[in-house]
Amino acid sequence: MNQPVLSIRDLSVAFRTNGSDVTAVNGVSLDVPQGHTVAVVGESGSGKSTTAAAVNRLLPANGRITSGQVLFKGEDLADLSERRMRAIRGAGIGLVPQDPMSNLNPLLRVGDQVAEALEVHDRAHGRTAHARAVELLDSVGIPDAERRARQYPHEFSGGMRQRVLIAMGLACEPSLLIADEPTSALDVTLQRRILDQLDTLTTNLGTSVLLITHDLALAAERADTVAVMYHGEIVESGGAQDILADPQHEYTRRLLAAAPSLTSATTVAGPLEPEARPDATDLITVDKLTKRFPIRASGSSSEFTAVDEVGFTIPRGHTVSIVGESGSGKSTTANLILGLEKPSSGSIAFEGADITTMNQKETFALRRRVQPVFQNPYASLDPRYTVEQSIAEPLRVHRVGDKKSRHDTVVKLLDQVALPSTMAERLPHELSGGQRQRVAIARAIALSPDLVVLDEAVSALDVLVQAQILELLSELQRELGLSYLFISHDLAVVRLISHAVHVMRDGRIVESGTPQAIFANPQDDYTRELLAAIPGAGLAT
Template sequence: MSEAPLLSIRDLEVSFRTDAGTTTAVRGVSFDVRAGETVAVVGESGSGKSTTAAAVIGLLAGNGRVTGGQILLDGVDLAALPPTELARLRGSRIGMVPQDPMSNLNPVRLVGRQVDETLVDNEVVPAGRARARTVELLEEAGLPDAGRRARQYPHEFSGGMRQRALIAMGLAARPALLIADEPTSALDVTVQRTILDNLTELTRSLGVAVLLITHDLGLAAERAQRVVVMYGGEVVEQGPSEALLRAPQHPYTRRLLAAAPSLASRRIELAKQGVLGADAVAADLLATTAGEHGHGAAAPAGAAAGARADVAARGGVGTPLVEVEHVSKVFSLRGKGLLARSQPFTAVDDVSFVVPRGRTVAVVGESGSGKSTVARMILGLLTPSSGRIRFDGEEVASGDRVDRAAQVRFRRRVQPIFQDPYASLDPLYTIYRTIEEPLRVHRVGDAAARRDRVHALMDDVALPHDLLRRYPGELSGGQRQRVAIARALALEPELVVCDEAVSALDVVVQSQVLHLLADLQARLGLSYLFISHDLAVVRQVADEVCVMQGGRVVERGSVDDVFERPATDYTRSLLAAIPGRGLQLGAGGDAA
């Protein structure tokens, strides 16, 4: 490894112009990245880590600019370059894998064409050879059947598949520096390992440096040589990854590690046992949700007692709320030729399971295993090709069978939290209107009561009230997901379908939200269907686990049985692929 750094950031300051004046988002940030080295920048949402990465590649928002310091790439100050010269370095010398897979892919262009364009624009290969290289890159990024997938549109891809396409584009020109902003947040653990193994191989064979922006401390510990911890726009600690994560010196780093889930974690039972636990973050959150500005304004103790009484009247905790019986879903995929017939594709094949009242059932599996398709059928957004889904004893209707009045009642009782916070929030709605909308649509309370409820929900998900006047485009990915969670909880539904609901959150907020969900479940008798590829999180939240592979359930059982005594090789491979699984992290290795 070269002694001179490839990237050297010195006393970086980044400011944004707002209606309230100039805000300094990053101040005094300094660190180096050497050729062939992976440096991870970690911190909670809003800490400035993504802003630092955007400053390096010259992609700050229009109201943002570098107001101090230097960003040196091979000795050249990128902050001082004219925009045209900096643009020439993007793609060729500096690659980027952004966090959000949907908003960074053109929805009306074939995925393969978009990768082709990257190759041609950066003069990697001639136009005539771009398609063959595109297929190779997509395969390299872990996309199965890459030749066929290249002829599809982004909406035909799962979230993980879209992210893999972006990774292929970021690596297309074999840049000297790859900025990876949460590159695997949408990926299951086995594909995540494929991608990260690929990045590791590139750093070794080509001397490619990786600036990894992540909230996954296990990934940082396992994949980065050095870790930079940011908080409030500043670097609070940095050093060799294992040394820093085993013996953190700064209180904030210790807090991050204490909040991080692991396979040693146990099912969150704090609220059920009536204790707050030792974790200060969980204690703060539980105090907030149970306190004067939590659910007190909109859902007093009587409402919670009423919800519990309702659960008891309907059969009690543990009786079936959702019954999935031999459900299959077959899609038609585009054929290869212009006049070719569509080909059937079975996404879900003879799946059966039950979600008991007041319990959490997790569905895990690789991207494309069918778990999100199952969730959408339970929500009534897709119609099963065969089989039946019943909610509270009544069949879930979709398509032409929908009775509008029954659908409104169903929607109030069942709420989703989707995976992609960029696509699930209306960009033209303020945050206040976004959270208030379900209350207004279902005519819950008057304007004052709805306002109090919105403020309580913002407290529940640890967001400041001044964000209510903003729009989704002004929030980070983690902040947007917290807004989506607040909106889903507004009506206090009986079933919440969480489709990768915490994958975009940093570990501190993730811990808060998971404890919030556990507390709400205990107080209101909520049931959760938890779709996730993060097995360490599943370990914390689930009572039962269904493991899906290729559209089928290959293993089902209690969380303890599945995690401690996996019955299939596939489940064992999922557990083995978790980043940082073998590392004992200081202050966080046994956090529960």
């Protein structure tokens, strides 16, 4: 049998924190054979990304390999000099990291950054390197690659930036590619296109892939072998289909149960099934809502229509979802309802009053009744504020209560979102992503609003935390009678929590209905495309 491209043997990694070592990876062993894709799956903090970082010797300053071997083509990377490792990184082991904005230099043109990967490893220089960079950008599906190579990262969409990282990772035709959550922030159709391209490119090059993901459905669909990590250890590994059909470890079963795309239609009627209220009155009525943005380029100007005559209602106590891929207009619609953007035409009625014509005082009063929860809990909380200060902020702004009553309210809200009162004095960096999102939800309901607008509020979370947040939202709706506008690119999640679903494409609603009807009998080709793109949809039982 051929030697694996990568062989990890009894790997342990520790981080030095407050004078003592904390073990993050404990005795991990796995092989990545030539031309195969091996997926490491687990929730945040399971140790999967730390394992990947240890392979590339890119651990943080306080991290170190404490024992074990990382054999790349028989060479133990743990024992190599930094100079030798620099030669292997990029040339022998490619990397596609998760966040394209923090991994691309905003000051350098995209083509120059791809060419740099070639020049550093002496594969090409000057015009030859630039020409090859253009070829690579074209190969990962970037249209008009010659022109786009001269642009900067901020001129690219998230999906395009991720393609650039794939081009850089494969530039030197490495034997092994480490893809660390390469598409977790992308909508499902774009995710599928990018992963299809990655599969094609790695197959053509004979590249082995170590795929790091929190999505078991994605791993099962894309990998030959799946290794499940929990608390720094691999608790189960095997063929993807075997893991899905007969999971042996309790943690694997929990991951399967929490994956919306693997939840069969017969199990949707579980604790998240929203209770319809046929006599509910409409809280929000949107009519012919349109938003156009001016575009100025080369001395000329034009307009881009982001939202095009959209109409729908949100009944009291109901969850109405808008689903679509990036650029469909769903987030702009949410911003219009929140009053963060002014519509070009159309109306948004809140209990019959048009919010687009309200004065400043009326708008301020409305904000007590309409609150947002955004996608990124890292960015939506002030890093200088404690949890208590963040949750109490809307109470202070709207002059609700005194200091003691606000403290009591914060304690009650923490209990409502299933966080201990001891969290009140912590800062955001001391919390996990799921805990931060719970704090954001507590802040959103602090003023007892009628409507909460959730813009991709669970898309950045791993499936177990995502399931907990969705359950929390359902409980709060039942207890408090909240109405939700739920913005998402993920129909699998939308199916679990919605009373009504509107599918948006190019600024227009192309299909509306109950989640059951849309899943069972989608009418529009675009809806069918979204459903087909859900990772693991074809694997669900």
